[in-house]
Amino acid sequence: MKEEVTNDNSRRDFLKTAAIAGIATATCGSLACGCSSPKSVEPNLGKVKLLSPDGEIVEIDSAYLNHQEHMAIVSKLEAREGMAGKKFVMVVDLSRCKNARKCVTACQKWHYRPEETEWLTVKLMKDSDKSAPYWFPKQCFHCDNPPCVKVCPVDATFKRQDGLVLIDNERCIGCKFCMAACPYSTRVFNWAEPEVIPAIANLQYSPETGIPAKIGTVEKCDFCPDRSREGLLPPCVEACPNGVFYFGDENEDTVSNGDETVSFSQLIKDRAAYRFQEELGTKPRVYYLPPKDRQFPVERGYENLPDKLKERFKDVMEGTSE
């Protein structure tokens, strides 16, 4: 029933989105660059030619432009609607993970998050006494039946048509109900004033980038939709030396880990993919390929870790707990 409704609406949604996108571009007129307040800068950096929304070529002083890495700033409305026709999906190949933690640092770098904030984290799982431990990278699952979205009192966290669950940290009141509701402990809270480096302090905020972070609000992995708009893979996918993460579009039935692009349905079929804790009914958009025929012994991810990180996995590695 729900599916049908979605299908009926998809064309209209598309048109609506397109229209909104149009309006957004017209009103914002930012052309991939947020206009900063002209009063605060000295106009002496030389002129740049830009194409205005009306199709005219205009010349503005470069000082008036924000030169930013995060390019794809879309309107708030568009950020809520999501990309029409897309259905983002992630496949994580557990047999290839050796806890290199490149994904973690790449994520932190891209989102300007401090070392202790891990939107993407790698757990060491040991399902039962006798079973073998394995490394388990975990982002937000962007569930299709998201418990976090259900409980939000102000619609600050929302589910988009392209499958992503995002947060608008300009609307979030910080009640933390979503954090209590998420069974996967995915969400993190800005308990104190987050450190924001000057380079990003004036960036235009978008739920698609999550930058800059704000005190008293919730944040989490966003699957980097700003990069998807540019046709790029999320930094975690690109940074992984072993091609653990496949990211792509379920509608196109393709996922890529940067090295190879494969059929999503074929991959999850061939490799007996599963979703974490299917019985919770949250319908995650992240699939795991079981850690069978592993490329690395599990110790490889432990031995060379700094002591602080070793501490985390000590209990499991030494077989004392669980």
Place this chain on the structure above:
Amino acid sequence: MELNQYQKELFEKQRPVIEVYGKKTWGWTLFFLLWIIAGGYALYLQVADGHIVTGMRDNVVWGLYIANFIFFIGVSYAGAVISGLLHILNVEWRKPIIRIAEMITVIATMIGPIYILLCVGRLDRLHHLFIYPRLQSPITWDVLAISTYFTGSVIFLYLALIKDFAIYRDLKLNIPKWKHNLYRILAIGYRGTPSQKRHIKISTDLMAIMIIPLAIIVHSVLSWIFGMTLRPGWHSSIFGPYFVLAAIYSGTGVLIMAMWVYRKMYKLDSLLTDKHFVYLGYIMMVLGAAYGYFTFSEYLTAWFGSAKWDNEVIEKLFTLKYYGGWFLFTNVAGIILPVLTVAIPFTRKPNFIAFASLFMVLALWVKRYLIIVPTLESTLLPMQDTRAEYVKYSATWVEWALTFAGIATFFLLFTLLSKFITIIPISEFSNKENGLDQQDTEKVKDTD
């Protein structure tokens, strides 16, 4: 307003309380204010520096505050359910205690929601609840339910007060002018005409009927904030009734304690009699047994079923190393002690019952803590965090300061209100002459 002999005596007894703000009262007021100021400073720190000053972190996102929230809303049931129910059943002995009960309700309902606000990271965005409301969220239900309930309780208390305000207005009281004027305004021209009497009676009856379902809704919705999540120890179908029952139970306990304090403080032995303690004790005993039954079935099913995630919470509650001691305390002091105290004739006396109530109320506060924290400390995925404060919750002084500030506010408002209105309602005894009231006379006639 003409007072009969009985009412005059009743008022004379309470006259000094209304007229004089004595040294002792000032002392208490200042004491409570000091606590509130300390809480104010803690709140300033929390707003200025963020929630980092609390013990809450990414795993245990709620702590003391939410336990206090449940506790105070629970306490507020004293007036709503006890007084409302006794009103509907037209129980005669309720008259001296209803004012206290309804005061507890209104004051506790004022304080409770403050604690949920303390859990909110962005107090500057509270208006978002109204400009972007999402009706699907249990928090929105809570906002609606509590504000309706609060309005209802204030109306219920006020309806019973109008006649008393008229009495205070018409008596020659030695009070400042502003206070007299306030009585005059609040009495809204009540003169005791038959039509006025009838209107107040109908409104009070209606409010008494409405306040009960409202109260039930409030605590059910509150329980669903937890029950609606997928967390072990929360995701339980009996959470609604369990919370409601615990709320009435703790409300009764606080009512008994308040009665005990007032009886001692204002020497009201002739009004707040042993009978009141025993009767409320019976209510407490029945509620205690029912609460015990709910507790037993809740934890028995989780323990017997022993699903992995459920088991993690159960183990924390059943092991002395974790929360076992506290869990035991909640059951001994919260169930066994009050039930036995009332059941055994020897201890069925005001002092014992009040003492048991005190322990029961404390136990129920601890229970709320045990509902919140162990569940949040049991994550589905292994925590594997080396930051101790993220793994185990322990409240900071800021949270404790604000907790005690809330309790101090409760007492302060109680002190102030009892200096403004009589603890024993005067108007309720308009039929009573020479110790016998109309109903009693009718009963005598019936038996003849």
